[in-house]
Every structure is written in structure tokens, then in C-alpha cells.
Amino acid sequence: MPSIHDLETPAVLIDLDRLEANVVRMAARAREAGVALRPHAKTHKVPEIGWMQMRAGAVGLSLAKTSEAEVFARHGFPDLFVAYPVVSPSKADRLMALSRRVRLCVGVDSIEGAEVLAAAAVRSGQTLRVSLKVDSGFHRVGVDPKDAVSVGSRVAALKGLSLTSVFTHAGQAYHRADPKDIERDNEDEAKIVVAAALGLRQAGVPIETVSVGSTPTSRFGFAHKGVTEARPGNYVYLDRTQAGLGTCSFDECAMSILATVVSVSGSDRAVLDSGSKTLALDMLRPKPDGYGLIVGSTSRLSALSEEHGIVAVDPGDVFKVGERVRVLPNHACVVSNLHDRVYGVRGDRIETVFEVAARGCVD
Ligand SMILES: Cc1ncc(COP(=O)(O)O)c(C=O)c1O
Structure with missing residues (x-):
């Protein structure tokens, strides 16, 4: 050897004992909270590690880029979530080609983006599952929580799309010096995305998946009423930033x-x-x-x-x-x-x- x-x-060295322990620990955390785990594979980008996560109980993987999803689909992963707003027709067509091979869901945070996906879905004769991204305080992408029901209802009405999911990412936790603030981020991400799901359901949109996910907030668990899925990514490797954040x-x-x-x-x-x-x-x-x-x-x-x-x-x-x-x-x-x-x-x-x-x- x-x-x-x-x-x-x-x-680049990966300590396998630590990697395996990290994979098992997060899977147990999700299981104990009764939520599905859909790790973000952007951290490792390695199919074998994705399979380790699946063997530990993950329901599928999250990815950022269309091309990342294409790679993981080629490696046989059956259930992928592209957690990123796709707004170009050519990428939307690629996603529709992918959705013939895997169970696919794609993030949306605008009517314009959703219309691009809807047009591609209609062109390909399929229905695409989409998830509405809600901003829970990171202020990067995601609709303002107050607009979640109106934007979500319009997305849900588009031919070719099926809106059954809402998601958020509390990336603001990376900028917190005090663990109490990270704990509050953990509560906020759940509260905001659950409220969006409830509002959409009341408006007649059948939201099934309510998804949170970031490694710093996951330390405080996923046991929030109404949350059904978690998408942490960095936890497989962790790093100096995570150690500094506690x-x-x-x-x-x-x-x-x-x-x-x-x-x-x-x-x-x-x-x-x-x-x-x-x-x-x-x-x-x-x-x-x-x-x-x-x-x-x-x-x-x-x-x-x-x-x-x-x-x-x-x-x-x-x-x-x-x-x-x-x-x-x-x-x-x-x-x-x-x-x-x-x-x-x-x-x-x-x-x-x-x-x-x-x-x-x-x-
Ligand atoms: C949409 C989304 N979900 C989940 C994650 C995973 O977050 P983390 O790497 O903190 O676990 C990220 C990371 O950027 C993300 O952008």
C-alpha cells in the first residue's frame, strides 16, 4: 500500500476515518430528527463519497450546477436536486434531458427563471419538479419571504412545472461570531421556510418537501415542526472555518x-x-x-x-x-x-x- x-x-489528503465518521454523524442527526438527508455534493464532487452518503441513508444529492448534476447522473445517482436558479434556455433543455434519466428537481426564485424552465419542460413533453427558494436571511438568492406565496402561486400555475417543494440556505451563519446567532439562524431558516410552505398550501399549492441546509446551522439539529429535508454539504470534510465557527x-x-x-x-x-x-x-x-x-x-x-x-x-x-x-x-x-x-x-x-x-x- x-x-x-x-x-x-x-x-489533497482525505482522512477516511474522519470522513466516514462525519458522514455517519450527519446521517444520524437527520434520522433522529425524522428528516430526509439530501447532502450538497458541491463540497466533495466525488461520486464514491456521494455513494457513501447514500449508503448512510441519504435520499439523493443536491448540486449547484447543471454540469455537476450531469456528472452525478452519469455515475448512476437516481435522485438529484439542482439547488440553483437556472435561467437560460440551453441549460433548461439540458435539465430536461437529464430528467428523462433521473428523478430531478430544480430550484427557482423568479417568475422569469420559472418561465424558462416551463418552456423547456413543454418543449420536451415532460413535467419538471421545481422548488421555490426562499431567502431566510442570507440575502443571496431566494424570494423575500413576504413574496413566497405570490411568486410560488404564479410558478405553480405555469404549464410544465410542478411546484411541490420549498428550500432555503442559511449561509449568513458563516458570518456569525457568536454561536447563539447561529442557533437563531437555525430557528429562522426553519421558521421562514415552514411559513412559506404553509402559505402556499393555503393557496392550494401542494408543498410536500420543506428543505433547510447549511453545515453551521445543522449543529443545532433539524427537529423543527414542518421541516422534512436537510441539505448540509461541508460536513463531509469540515475545515478551518467550521472549526472557528464551533x-x-x-x-x-x-x-x-x-x-x-x-x-x-x-x-x-x-x-x-x-x-x-x-x-x-x-x-x-x-x-x-x-x-x-x-x-x-x-x-x-x-x-x-x-x-x-x-x-x-x-x-x-x-x-x-x-x-x-x-x-x-x-x-x-x-x-x-x-x-x-x-x-x-x-x-x-x-x-x-x-x-x-x-x-x-x-x-
Ligand atoms: C443552496 C444550498 N444548499 C445547501 C448548501 C450546503 O451548505 P453547507 O456547505 O454550509 O453545508 C449550500 C452551500 O452553499 C447551498 O448553497
Whole structure:
């Protein structure tokens, strides 16, 4: 069995014990709350890990991009949710081709987008299941809660569409310094999406699925009356941001980057062969603090250029040229998108290589 010492660096390592524990823990949390789990696969983009989630009890997967859904459909996943507003006719046609092969649902948050999907559904002679996205405080996409019933009713009336679901993502939790605020986000996401479902039902729209989902809020559970589904994504790997938010401990983070020290200038600076090409440029949230932590130390990556990771060496830490270190990334999902493969390891042993089949799927 090859060892991580045989790998060229930089290389992305996935601690399989931690990954498996993370998958099982979230599946148990969903089961205990009596909600279906539909993990967001944007975090790993790896079909084998998707199957691990399915074996642990997931009902299907969520994805952001049409092309990601195409990859997972090719790998045999039977039930997919594209949790992203699709507004172009060509993508809508691709989704309709996909819906011949899998049980598909697509997110909508506007009449204009829904009309594009409806036209494609009619062209293809199918009915497309859609889910209305409601903004529960992140203010990215999603209809204002006060407009959920009016927009949803108009979407539901479109020929070719079947609106049976509402969903939300409480991404604002990533910007909270106080766990109490994350707990409130957890309550708000449920309250707002459940209210939208009730309002739509009263208006005659038969909403069946009421879906929440973010890893920081999932720490406070899914047991809210009326919620039927959860879509956390990052929980499979976790990362420095999640540890900082209090979602997990450092010991639960499954992803690290194996890197080599390529230069040391003075006692306070070392340079790794892992820059933004390897780690991406995502800042730590909620408070910026470098680009990654050197595992087993308090030293951080203070700056990245494309090929260089600059370590601000803390007093007491010593790095030598040629030495290998592991970096805990700020944000695991964006790292996945930069690598063709990641290495599944137990200790120093490489047990498997995962092809990141849906990486680079931008459309
Ligand atoms: C719509 C939607 N659902 C679910 C998720 C999963 O959130 P997290 O990665 O915090 O678990 C995301 C993440 O961006 C998302 O955009």
C-alpha cells in the first residue's frame, strides 16, 4: 500500500476515518430528527463519497450546477436536486434531458427563471419538479419571504412545472461570531421556510418537501415542526472555518493539504509549494485570519500567490527547507474544485484515490 511519503506535493489528503465518521454523524442527526438527508455534493464532487452518503441513508444529492448534476447522473445517482436558479434556455433543455434519466428537481426564485424552465419542460413533453427558494436571511438568492406565496402561486400555475417543494440556505451563519446567532439562524431558516410552505398550501399549492441546509446551522439539529429535508454539504470534510465557527473540532476535519517547505528566509517566514492554485483565496470567516493553518502548530498562511504559500512563522515554530507539512484549509469546497484527485488516507497509508469527477463544472 503506497504511503503519503511517496506523493508529489501539493496533494489533497482525505482522512477516511474522519470522513466516514462525519458522514455517519450527519446521517444520524437527520434520522433522529425524522428528516430526509439530501447532502450538497458541491463540497466533495466525488461520486464514491456521494455513494457513501447514500449508503448512510441519504435520499439523493443536491448540486449547484447543471454540469455537476450531469456528472452525478452519469455515475448512476437516481435522485438529484439542482439547488440553483437556472435561467437560460440551453441549460433548461439540458435539465430536461437529464430528467428523462433521473428523478430531478430544480430550484427557482423568479417568475422569469420559472418561465424558462416551463418552456423547456413543454418543449420536451415532460413535467419538471421545481422548488421555490426562499431567502431566510442570507440575502443571496431566494424570494423575500413576504413574496413566497405570490411568486410560488404564479410558478405553480405555469404549464410544465410542478411546484411541490420549498428550500432555503442559511449561509449568513458563516458570518456569525457568536454561536447563539447561529442557533437563531437555525430557528429562522426553519421558521421562514415552514411559513412559506404553509402559505402556499393555503393557496392550494401542494408543498410536500420543506428543505433547510447549511453545515453551521445543522449543529443545532433539524427537529423543527414542518421541516422534512436537510441539505448540509461541508460536513463531509469540515475545515478551518467550521472549526472557528464551533461547528466541529480540528480533529474532525477530514481534508488537509500535504505541502513542502520550499524556502525559509529568517525565523519568521517560510514558503510552501501551495498557493492559491492549491488552496483558493477564500478568507477565514467570520473574521479574516490568513489562508490556512499548519496542522500541529499555530503558524498560519498569511499570504498566497499562485504558487507560493507564505507562512507567518509563530515564535517557537521552526520550518526547514524540504520538510513536509499539512495545511488545514479555510474552505474545503473550493479546494475540491481545484484538484483532479484527492487521496483517501488512514494515517500515512493511501487507501484509495478519489477522482473529483465533478470538479471544474462551472456551467
Ligand atoms: C443552496 C444550498 N444548499 C445547501 C448548501 C450546503 O451548505 P453547507 O456547505 O454550509 O453545508 C449550500 C452551500 O452553499 C447551498 O448553497
